[in-house]
Amino acid sequence: MSAIYKDAHRPVNERVADLLSRMTPEEKFAQMHAWWLVLSSDGNHRERTDLSDEFAGVKEQSALTERIKLGVGQITRPLGTHIVDAKEGVRAANRLQKTLLEETRLGIPALFHEECLVGLLCKDATLFPSSLNYGSTWDLDLIERAAAAIGEEARSTNCHQGLAPVLDVSRDVRWGRTEETFGEDPWLVGMMATHYVKGLQGKNRDLLATLKHYVGHSFSEGARNHAPVHLGFCELNDIFLLPFEMAVKLANAGSVMPAYHDIDNQPGHSDEFLMTTVLREQWGFDGLIVADYGGVSLLHQHHGVSHDAAESAALAFNAGLDVELPKDDCARHLSEAVERGLITMQKVDEIVTRVLKEKFRLGLFEHPYRDESGVVLQSAATVKIARDVATRSITMLENDGTLPLKGQPRVAVIGPTADDPLALLSGYSFPVHLIISDMLEQTSQVTTPLEALRNQLGSDNVHYSKGCHIIEKRMAGAPVFPGDSGGKQMQASPVSDDMSLIPEAVKTAEQSDVVVLCVGDLSGLFQSGTVGEGSDTDSLLLPGVQQQLLDALIATGKPVVVVMTGGRPYNLGGQEDNVAALLMAWAPGQEGGHAIADIITGHAEPGGRLVVSIPKSAGAMPYYYNHKLKSGGTPFAFHFGSRYPFGFGKTWTEFDYGSLQFESRDVPNDGGVVSVGITVSNNGMVAGSEVVQLYVHDKVASMVRPVQELKAFQRVHLEPGARARLTFNVPTDMLNFTSRRGDRVVEPGEFEIRVGASSADIRSSGCVMITGDTKVIGGNWRMVSHCKIEYLK
Template sequence: MTEIYKDPQRPVNERVADLLARMTPEEKFAQMHAYWLILSPEGDHRERSDLSDDFAGVSEQTDLATRLQRGVGQITRPLGTHIVEAREGVRAANRLQRTLVEETRLGIPAMFHEECLVGLLCKDATLFPSSLNYGSTWDPELVERAAAAIGAEARATGCHQGLAPVLDVSRDVRWGRTEETFGEDPWLVGVMATRYVQGLQGKSRDLLATLKHYVGHSFSEGARNHAPVHLGFCELNDTFLLPFEMAVKLAHAGSVMPAYHDIDNQPGHSDAFLLTDVLRNQWGFDGIIVADYGGVSLLHQHHGVSHDGAESAALAFNAGLDIELPKDDCARHLAEAVARGLISMEKIDEIVARVLTQKFRLGLFERPYADENAVALQSEEARAIAREVATRSLTLLENRGALPLAASQTVAVIGPTADDPLALLSGYSFPVHLIISDMLEQTTQVTTPLQALREQLGEENVRYAKGCHIIEKRMAGAPVFPGDSGNKPMQSSPVSLDQSLIPQAVAQAQQSDIVLAFVGDLAGLFQSGTVGEGSDTDSLALPGVQQSLLEALVETGKPVVVVMTGGRPYHLGGLESRVAALLMAWAPGQEGGHAIADVLTGKAEPQGRLVVSAPKSAGAMPYYYNHKLKSGGTPFAFHFGARYPFGYGLSWTQFDYSPLTLAEEEVAINKGVINVSVTVTNRGERAGSEVLQLYVRDNVASMVRPVQELKAFQRVRLEAGASARLTFSLPVDMLNFTRRDGKRIVEPGEFELRVGASSADIRATKTVTVTGETRVLGQQWQMLSHCEVSF
C-alpha cells in the first residue's frame, strides 16, 4: 500500500500530516536548514569552506554522508557557488537529489535556490541590467518579461527558489546596495516588485520568488551595511512595508527573507511582530521565510541578544523563520534548544509542515530531477529582453546639442569603464558576485561600449584611451560572507590614485571632434569594489582620479559627452554645466554596450527616467523626493536637494501639457475613485516618448505627510505634433497613511493632484475633495491606479 504522502492524488495537507507523523526529530530539524556544498556528478560532494565557519563559531560535525541520511530542507546555490558548466552542475545536483530521494528512509527531496536578481547566478546565464535599470524603464510589463526570462533559465537548471527581488526603498545613495533597489518611491518599488514576482514565479508558481530584505534595510544608520535602522512603525509601514505588502497580496510571493539589521533594537531575524503578526496574520502570507545568509548566527555573534547558536535558532524559529540559510550554523543545535526548553516540538512541527507544504505544492516528490539535456541559457529572446531593458533605461540628464552624434564626427572614447565588461555589471551578477581572480574570463558574452561604438561608427573613426583606473587589479579572496565584519578587513582602499594615463587620454581627445567620457564605479562585494553589498561610501565624488580625468578632458575645449555607469549617481564636481551631454546608464548588463551605442548615435531614444534623486552632495544625504517639508532644515540648507530629481529625464523632443480636468471635484471616501485627465502634445520635430507622473499632496492631515507622493504614471509615445489624452483613475484607498495605532486610514479633506514630467517639473495641478468620515482600510484594499490613453 502506497504511503499517503507519496500519493499525488491526495490533498497536500493530508500528505504533509502523514509525512510529518513518520519523521524523527532529527529528520524534522534537517528540513529547517540548508547545506552549502560543492556538488559532484559522481557524488563526491564536499562542504564549501569559507570565512563563515570561523565567523559563526562552527564546530566539527559528523561526516556529510551521514547527515544527508536525515534529509535537508534546501541546497544553497548548486550552480552559483563556483564555476561549473550548467549541464554538469545540473547533473551534480541530480546526483545529490537522487541520494536524498532514493537512498534515505523517507525520500524527501531538497529545494535548490539560486540568486537571480539580475539574471540567474550561474555560468553562461544571461546577464541582465540592474534593478535601477529595471526601475528606470518605468515599464512594469517589461520588468515582468525580464523576470520571466530569468525564471525560464532558473527552471531549466533545476532551481526551485530565486532569492529576488529586492524591495528595499532607496533613501541614501551612499548605501552600497542602492544598485539592487527599484528606486526611492515605495509605491513604484511595489509596482515593479509585484510584476517581477509575477514574471519570475509564472502563472503556475512553480518557482518561488523571495522578497528581501524584510524590512527597512536601506535606511541604515549612515547608509552603512547592516547598521541599525531608526524608524517608528508609521513610517516603516508607509514607506518600507508597503512594497512587501503589495507583492504578498497582489503577486502571492512564495518566500520572504528578513534583513540583517535591527529596528529600534529588535533584530529582523527574531522579530515576531514583523515576521508573524504582520506578514502572516495581517497580510495572509502563506509561503516560507528563509534567513539571509548567516542572519541567525548574527543574533549572538553581532547583535548580542542570545548566548549561543541554540538560543539564536530558538529566537529566529519562534519568531517565524522556517529555514536557516546558507547552511546549519545554528539549526544544528535545535535538539539542544528543545532539550533546554527554548523551543517546542509543536513549533518545530508547525515550521516543518510549512516547508513540506511548499515541496509538495512545487511537485518535488513527483518531479525531483531536472533534465540536464534541457538546459537553455542565453536564448535569443532573453538577450533581446536584456537589451531592451538596458536601452529603455538609459537616462539623458544633460544635452547641449551634442547628441545624437553626427555621422561625420571622429570620436575619442575615453575612460576606465569604456572597455571593462565588469563595469556594466552589478554586484549580484555571476562574474562579480563570486569575487574570483579570473572574472574577465566569465564575461565573454558582454559587449562593452567601445566594442559597440567601433562596430557602429567604424574603427577608423574611434580613438581609445583608458585615461585612468578605478581599481588596477581586481583581487580574489576578499571577504565573501555577509557576517564577516572584522576578521579579515580590507587593509586599504583598492581604488587607484594613478594619474599617469591622463596625458595620453588628453592627446587622443585633442585629435578628435568629440569626446565620449565613460566614468562610474565597479561593483564588488564587501569593499572589493566601489559599490555593491558592503561597499558603501562617504562621498558622491567619482571614485579615484576620474574627476581629474574629466577636468582635463573638458579643458581641451572639445565637447565632452559623459556616460556614467554604476550603482549610484555621482556628481561631476561642477562640470555638469560644462559638459556637452550627460547620460546615466546604471549597470546595463551584457547588452549594455549595444544599448549605449544605440542611444548615443540616435538609433534609439533615451527613454529612462530617474528613480533615485541625484543629490547635490553627500551632505544632502539622506535625500529623497518624497521627504517632509522640514527635511531641508529651517531655512532650507544650501546643500539640500537634487540636481536631477526623481522622475527626471530628457528626450530627443519636448512635450506640452494641458490643464487638468476632474470628472468630479468631490469624491466619496468609501470606495471612491478619482478620475483626472490631461492632454500631452509632442511639440518637437521628431517622435518621442514621455512618462507622465501623477503626484498627490495631502494638504492637511492628522499626521505629518510627505510634500508629495507618486500615485500613478504612464508612458506615451507620440509622433511629432501628435497629442494624446490620458485619464488617470486613482482609488481613494491609495490616499491612505498609517495612524499611530498601526491602522491604514484614509481621511477626508483636500488633496492636490499634480501631473508633471518629474517630481520637480509639475506642469498642471488640480484640487479634489474627499468627503465622508475617516475610514480604516481592511486587509484587502485597492493598491493600484490605472490610466487610459486615447489618441
C-alpha cells in the same frame, strides 16, 4: 501498500500529515536548514567553506555523509556556488537529489535555490541589467517579461526558488546596495516588485520568488551595511512595508527573507511581530520565510541578543523563520534547543509542515530531476529582452545638442569603464559575485561601449584611451568582513590614485571631434569594488581620479559626452554645466554596450527616467523626493536638494501639457476614485515618449505627510505634432497613511493632484475634496491606479 505521502493523488495536507507523522525529530530539524555544497556528478560532494564560516562563527561540522542520511530542506546555489557548466551542474544536482530520494529513510527531495536578481546566478546565464535599470524603464510589462525570462532560465536548471527581487526603498545612495533597489518611491517599488514576482513565479507559482530584505534595510545608520535602522512603525509601514504588502497581496509571493539589521533594537531575524503578526496573520502570507545568509548566527555573533547558536535558532524559528540559509550553522543545534526548553516540537512541526507543503505543492516528489539536455541559457529572445531593458533604462540628464551624433565624427572613447565588461555588471551578476571567492571572470558575452561604438561608427573613426583606473587589480576577499569588530587592521582602499594615463587620454581627445567619456563604478562585494553589498561610500565624488580625468578632457575644449555606469549616481564636481551630454546607464548588463551606442548614435531614444534623486552632495544625504517639508532644515540648507530629481529625464523632443481636468472635485472616501485628465502634445520634430507622472499632496492630515507622493504614471509615445489625452484613475484607498494606532487610514480633506514630467517639473495641478468619514482600510485594499490613453487627431 505505499505510504499516503507518496500518493500524488492524495490532497497535499494529507500527504504532509502522513509524512510528518513518520519523521524523527532529527529528520524534522533537517528540513529547517540548507546545505551549501560544491556538488559533483560522481557523488563526491564537498561542503563550501570560506570567510562566511568565520563570519558565522562556525568552526566544525560533522561528516556530510552522516548528515545526508537525515535529508535536508534546501540546497544553496548548486550552480551559482562555483564555475561549472550548467549541464554538468544539473547532472551533479540530480546526483544529490537521487541520493536524498533513494538512500535516505523517507526519500524527501531537497529544494534548490539560486540568486535571480539580475539573471540566474550561473555560468553562461543571461546577464541582465540592475534593478535600478529595471526601475528606470518605468515599464511594468517589460520588467514582468524580463523576470519571466530569468525564471525560464532558472527552471531549465532545476532551480525551485529565486532569491529576488529586492524591495528595499532607496533612501541614501551612499548605501552600497542601492544598485539592487528599484528606486526611492515605495509605490513604484511595490509595482515593479509585483510585476517581477508575477513574471518570475509564473501563473502556478512553480518557482518561488523571494522578497528581500524584510524590512527597512536601506535606511541604515549612515547608509552602512548591516547598520541599525531608526524608524517608528508609521514610517516603516508607509515607506518600507508597503512594497512587501503589495507583492504579497497582488502577486502571491512565495517566499520572504528578513534582513541583517535591527530596528529599534529588534533584529530582523527574531522579529515575531513583523514575520508572524504582520506578514502571516495580517497579510495572509502562506509561503516560506528563509534566512538571509548567516542571519540567524548574527543574533549571537553580532547583535548579542542570545548566548549561543541553539538560542539563536530558537529565537529565529519561534519568531517565524522556516528555513536557515545558507547552511545549518544554528539549526544543527535544534535538538539542544528543544532539550533546554527554548523551542517546542509543536513549533517545529508547524514549521516543517510549511516546508513540506511547499515541496509537495511544487511537485518535487513526482518530478525531482531536470533533464540536462533541457538547459536553455542565452536564447535570442531572452537576450533581446535584456537589451530592451538596458536601452529603455538609459536616462539622459544633459544634452546641448551634441547627441545624437551626426555624420562620421572622429570619436575618442575614453575612461576606465569604456572597455571593462565588469563595469556593466552589478554585484549579483555571476562574474562579479564570485570575485570574492577567487573565481575567474566570465564575461565573454558582455559587449562594452567601446566595442559597440566601433561596430556602429567603424574602427577607423573610434580611438581609445583608458585615461585612468578605478581599481587596478580586482581582488577577492574584503578589507574587513562585514560586521567584524575584532580589531583587525583595515587594509588600504583598493581604489587607484594613479594619474599617469591622463596625458595620453588628453592627446586622444585633442585628435578627435567629440569625446565619449565612460566613468562610474566597479561593483564588488564587501569592498572588493566601489559599490555593491558591503561597499558603501562616504562621498558622491567619482571614485579614484576620474574627476581629474574629466576636468582635463573638458579643458581641451572638445565636446565631452559623459556616460556614467554603476550602482549609484555621482556628482561631476561642478562640471555638469560644461559637459556636452550626460547619460546615466546604471549597470546595463551584457547588452549594455549596444544600448549605450544605440542612444549615442540616435538609433534609440533615451527613454529612462530617474528612480533615485541625484543629491547635490553627500551632505544632502539622506535625500529623496518624497521627504517631509522640514527635511531640508529651517531655512533650507544650501546643500539640500537635487539637481536631477526623481522622475527626471530628457528626450530628443519636447512635450507640452494642457490643464488638469477633474471628473469631480468632490470624491467620496468610501469606494471613491479620483479621476483626472490631461492632454500631452509632442511639439518637437522627432517622435518620442514621455512618462507622465501623477503626484498627490495631502494638504492637512493628523500626521506629518511627505511633500508629495507618486500615485500613478503612464508612458505615452507620440509622433511629431501628435496629442494624446491621458485619464488617470486613483482609488481613494491609495491616499492612505498609517495612524498612531498602526492602521492604514484615509482621512477626508483636501488633496492636491499634481501632474508633470518629474517630481520637480509639475505642469498642472488642482485640488479635490475627499468627503465622508475617516476610513480604516485593511485586507485587500485597492493598491493600483490605472490610466487610459486616447490618441487625438
